[in-house]
Amino acid sequence: MEEMMKVIGIKIRVFVLMLCMLLPEAVLAAGEKADLVVIVADTRGLTGILKAWGTLYNESHLYFSLLTIVLIPVIGLVFGTVADIVMRTIGIDLEHRELSEH
Amino acid sequence: MEDIFMDWLYVLMPISGVTIFWPGLVILGVGVGIIGGFFGMGGAWMVTPGLNILGFPMAFAIGTDIAHMAGKSLISTMRHGKFGNVDYKLGLIMLVGTVVGFEVGAQMIMWLERLGNVEMVVRLLYLVLLGLIAWMVFSDVSKKMRKDREARARGQEIDKLSTGIEWHKTLHKIKIPPMITLEVAGITCTAWLPIGISFFTGWLAGILGIGGGLIRMPALLYLLGCPTHVAVGTDLFEVMISGLYGAFTYTMKGRTELMAAVIMLIGAAVGAQIGTVATKYIKGYGIRIAFGLAVVGCALSIILKLLAKEIPTYKALLNNSSTVLVLGLVSAMSLYITVKMIQGARAEVAAKKK
Numbered sequence: 100m101e102e103m104m105k106v107i108g109i110k111i112r113v114f115v116l117m118l119c120m121l122l123p124e125a126v127l128a129a130g131e132k133a134d135l136v137v138i139v140a141d142t143r144g145l146t147g148i149l150k151a152w153g154t155l156y157n158e159s160h161l162y163f164s165l166l167t168i169v170l171i172p173v174i175g176l177v178f179g180t181v182a183d184i185v186m187r188t189i190g191i192d193l194e195h196r197e198l199s200e201h
Numbered sequence: 202m203e204d205i206f207m208d209w210l211y212v213l214m215p216i217s218g219v220t221i222f223w224p225g226l227v228i229l230g231v232g233v234g235i236i237g238g239f240f241g242m243g244g245a246w247m248v249t250p251g252l253n254i255l256g257f258p259m260a261f262a263i264g265t266d267i268a269h270m271a272g273k274s275l276i277s278t279m280r281h282g283k284f285g286n287v288d289y290k291l292g293l294i295m296l297v298g299t300v301v302g303f304e305v306g307a308q309m310i311m312w313l314e315r316l317g318n319v320e321m322v323v324r325l326l327y328l329v330l331l332g333l334i335a336w337m338v339f340s341d342v343s344k345k346m347r348k349d350r351e352a353r354a355r356g357q358e359i360d361k362l363s364t365g366i367e368w369h370k371t372l373h374k375i376k377i378p379p380m381i382t383l384e385v386a387g388i389t390c391t392a393w394l395p396i397g398i399s400f401f402t403g404w405l406a407g408i409l410g411i412g413g414g415l416i417r418m419p420a421l422l423y424l425l426g427c428p429t430h431v432a433v434g435t436d437l438f439e440v441m442i443s444g445l446y447g448a449f450t451y452t453m454k455g456r457t458e459l460m461a462a463v464i465m466l467i468g469a470a471v472g473a474q475i476g477t478v479a480t481k482y483i484k485g486y487g488i489r490i491a492f493g494l495a496v497v498g499c500a501l502s503i504i505l506k507l508l509a510k511e512i513p514t515y516k517a518l519l520n521n522s523s524t525v526l527v528l529g530l531v532s533a534m535s536l537y538i539t540v541k542m543i544q545g546a547r548a549e550v551a552a553k554k555k
């Protein structure tokens with residue numbers, strides 16, 4: 100029985116992964132659907148990293164998107180860790196929660 | 202001279218080309234970070250009016266909001282995970298139903314739109330749903346209070362695990378295989394229950410064009426019987442995955458301003474920690490009451506938006522009132538949660554010193 104549950108569990112996880120990759124319209128977010136529009140970033144007034152970012156956007160939406168979804172969790176992780184350090188310094192226990200009531 | 206002094210407060214967005222007051226983005230990030238970490242939702246209904254006020258073009262507001270939501274939820278999930286508030290198994294199972302349900306709902310609404318204008322119907326449906334959720338929350342709270350009062354009157358100790366609404370107990374009697382045990386949530390039920398619930402909530406989210414945290418959270422509480430803290434943590438885990446996916450698709454459509462999302466994340470990183478840590482000090486029913494109030498605020502803002510469409514003379518006034526209401530609610534709730542967190546943290550630090 101336990102073995103069967105494990106197999107079902109693995110199947111569910113693979114299914115989830117497949118769904119996430121194969122259902123392009125399943126955007127779980129608020130607001131109206133975005134139309135496919137061509138927007139070009141004006142990079143003339145930009146310099147440095149902003150210019151590079153704008154240029155990447157103009158050259159390839161795919162690379163730009165891939166980099167975006169890599170950067171978001173990385174930045175989230177960095178900021179989260181920094182906030183963790185600050186909270187720990189204050190003296191708050193960030194590992195345990197006493198109550199488990201409804 | 203004055204311009205030079207003020208210029209550093211504005212940042213040029215490289216994609217949309219607009220200049221934005223960046224401290225406003227940080228403050229907005231802190232507010233929605235606190236509320237998101239505390240309630241377990243993305244909170245797009247709060248972010249969009251805020252971005253609008255800061256002068257963000259609507260075309261970029263939604264994508265940017267989702268991008269920041271994914272990062273913010275990751276921070277909150279990390280923290281809730283350490284507190285033992287995330288049932289990853291439940292989150293993954295529910296993701297299946299949510300994605301399929303959302304797709305069915307989204308396709309259905311597109312089909313209905315081809316038949317005629319359904320915007321008003323959708324908004325009214327959303328209102329009815331919010332009314333139902335608010336009723337559920339407050340009737341649950343009142344039932345729980347009555348139970349506690351009766352226990353006290355009998356001289357018995359109050360059961361910390363008792364709940365007001367107990368629909369989940371009936372649903373747990375369904376024994377269609379495969380049965381699953383969700384260790385973190387402390388639930389044993391048929392796998393079809395979380396799949397069915399997530400399909401239904403995903404379907405509703407797809408029809409209404411919303412993220413779904415506002416619907417999923419009460420569904421986890423009242424239909425599945427999750428403890429409040431686990432419902433919050435698990436919902437955030439789902440928001441994180443769906444948010445990343447949403448960020449990818451919106452960015453592919455050229456609708457994300459990462460620079461703004463990152464600035465908001467600076468505030469959200471702090472806010473998410475405050476909101477999440479506050480769940481340590483506020484009991485489950487305190488979270489439920491605050492959630493109910495947030496739902497009422499969201500419903501009122503939609504009513505004002507609907508009225509603005511119906512009464513063009515007062516359009517600007519009603520739209521502005523809706524924005525003020527949402528942002529006022531975000532500020533008041535953030536303040537309440539922050540105060541509670543500080544009080545709890547002070548007590549904890551003082552207890553450690555003793």
